[in-house]
Amino acid sequence: MENIQPFHSYKNPSLAVDLVVFGYKERTLSVLLLNRKEEPFKDCWTLPGAFLQMEERFRDTCSRVLSTKLGMNDVYLEQLYSFDEPDRDPRGRAIAVAYYALVNPSQVAVSAGHMANDVQWFDIKKLPELGFDHAIIFEQALKRLQAKILYFPVGFELLDDLFTMTELHDLYECILDLPLDRRNFRRKILDAEYIIATGKKREGLQNRHPELYKFNKKLKENSFQLNIS
Amino acid sequence: MENIQPFHSYKNPSLAVDLVVFGYKERTLSVLLLNRKEEPFKDCWTLPGAFLQMEERFRDTCSRVLSTKLGMNDVYLEQLYSFDEPDRDPRGRAIAVAYYALVNPSQVAVSAGHMANDVQWFDIKKLPELGFDHAIIFEQALKRLQAKILYFPVGFELLDDLFTMTELHDLYECILDLPLDRRNFRRKILDAEYIIATGKKREGLQNRHPELYKFNKKLKENSFQLNIS
DNA sequence: TCAAAAGTGTTGCGATTACACCCATGC
DNA sequence: GCATGGGTGTAATCGCAACACTTTTGA
Structure with missing residues (x-):
């Protein structure tokens, strides 16, 4: 190809991936939540996530979060929806591409001891209040999973x-x-x-x-x- | 809120919206395509789209494209999927959030004369080759529409x-x-x-x-x- | 009166639901 | 032998698919 100019340095919103990680154990469906140590939403529970790095695909970012922060590999991932409310992050404009993941908690290193009290499985029927717009993201993920399981072996x-x-x-x-x-x-x-x-x-x-x-x-x-x- | 630092100037991928605009007339389902005047994909047919502006929501960008470029207002819009292949745009890293739109062509100003030979309705059964990854986006939009129409009056x-x-x-x-x-x-x-x-x-x-x-x-x-x- | 499309009901079948008893095992 | 959960079949119902004739209109 010829005459192709790279993009001008447009100012672009930050781009993050947020993850709804479902786990099932002892007849209970749970979600993995992180307790934030920093503002905004310090001491609040939120979904795990990370900013997209240049050259990284969404799935790579998901895998990075899952393996680095949570010690999980080879996880089922599906894109859910992209969230664009301008004030969803008080630090500035941030787009979130939400994914959900299905993992087997008994094959995963995340335990009450590991990563301290930062990260915990919550019964989806007993969720705490969530920071950002994560309650909305979670609801959508659950609905998607409920719909998907009826027509696809997931x-x-x-x-x-x-x-x-x-x-x-x-x-x-x-x-x-x-x-x-x-x-x-x-x-x-x-x-x-x-x-x-x-x-x-x-x-x-x-x-x-x-x-x-x-x-x-x-x-x-x-x-x-x-x-x- | 206190102690909230704005984001550092991370380098972020460009963020664009691509639109699959469906129209129905004379027993034919059509899609609106643009013939590009510039590289890349000069003289190729592509989906209409635009870069997201700061402070703009996806729907706003869609509406901007639909009203400014195509003279359409009050259009049904639904988010489809977000595309992140690193090489989907030869100009650099660009994420596309795809939406599809349903319009009534007879209530819309886009005619063969208007906007010259740039923009045209194509019977979905007789599509030309599309630039970028737009053929994939179109296929997904069609599948979504076919599925949606079975359970929602759209x-x-x-x-x-x-x-x-x-x-x-x-x-x-x-x-x-x-x-x-x-x-x-x-x-x-x-x-x-x-x-x-x-x-x-x-x-x-x-x-x-x-x-x-x-x-x-x-x-x-x-x-x-x-x-x- | 003819052509062309709109309007209208019923029957049969297949799929789904509802439902209860026997079986294997460890204690 | 008993308590516990696993395994199995059938009958009745419902929903869906298949199907053809009559009506209205303009030419």
Whole structure:
């Protein structure tokens, strides 16, 4: 290409990525929050995030936050929406591109001890007040996850590689905040071929050993609709 | 608030808005494209867009493009996605926040004569090659529109205030690129109370005068699913 | 009276829901 | 043998798809 002039030094808004990190453990859907040590919103809980560096893609920024600050790698990420209220950050004009992430808390280093009292999982039903416009971002992320799980197998990112049907069922009930018929759920999930029985059983329980399933990674493009019952 | 320091002068990527403007006329869904007069992609067709100005919100930038460049006001706008490939613009790092717009071409000043040969409606089935990553953006916009129209009454933005059932039916067939049963379509649209019969008839036709409908602006929150037949 | 498009109901099928009993295991 | 959760099938209902004839109008 010829005659291409680089951009003039326009003044551009700051560009940040904010992350809604969902985790699921013990029948509870949680979000990871950071307690800020600096103004603005000092001592408030907020979503983790970072400014975009030149040459960095959104996903890279997300990964940087997740691995550097939170010790997580290989995380499911999806872009949510971009937020542009002029006063959303009191320090100046800042655009936020929000992503949500699904992680398995039991495979992740973030514990109550690590990174002190800065970072913590919160049950999504017991969230503290959030700084910036992060409450809005969180609400959108939750709605997106609830919608997505009905037509795309995304919940597996929150579970161990092997899981029982009951664990998957509980996860769906928890995300959708609705009771789902156990038998109908099983049939739909199996019909859609989202998961594969491994033949292995979970052992050491006081009762019948349930089958262990794994996610079917090469699933067909059958447009699946998990209607709630 | 106290002790709040403004942002340092971080170097930030350029931030632009790109617009997929859909119009519907004569049973054809079209997109508005601009023929660039400057490098890069000189003489190529591209989506309209503009750089975000400080203090401007995405929607403001969209409205600025639509009214200034295209003479359109009061347009339906929805944010689509944000694009961040580092080399999507050869002039330098540029983030694009894509929106799509729905307009009624017959109520809009953009004609073949106006703005010369710069700007033109293209049948979405006969698109030229597009500059930048605009083909990808367009594809996403079309998919979003196709999905949205099934659960939200968004098509009315493309029609006149008063329209016949057949016109609405044709619009849906055209957007979805599928034949829809006429009677089932009528029933579903009416059951969902998306539209209201006005009692008026379209006259001057060679055959039976069809009822004119208008969009029901205060529609219930009934979760509607227009299954295709 | 003819052509062209608008208006209108019903039936059959497939999908979904609702629902209860037996099974395996550890204690 | 008992308590606990896992596994399984069917009948009834609902929603959707398929489908054809009559009506209105202008020419």
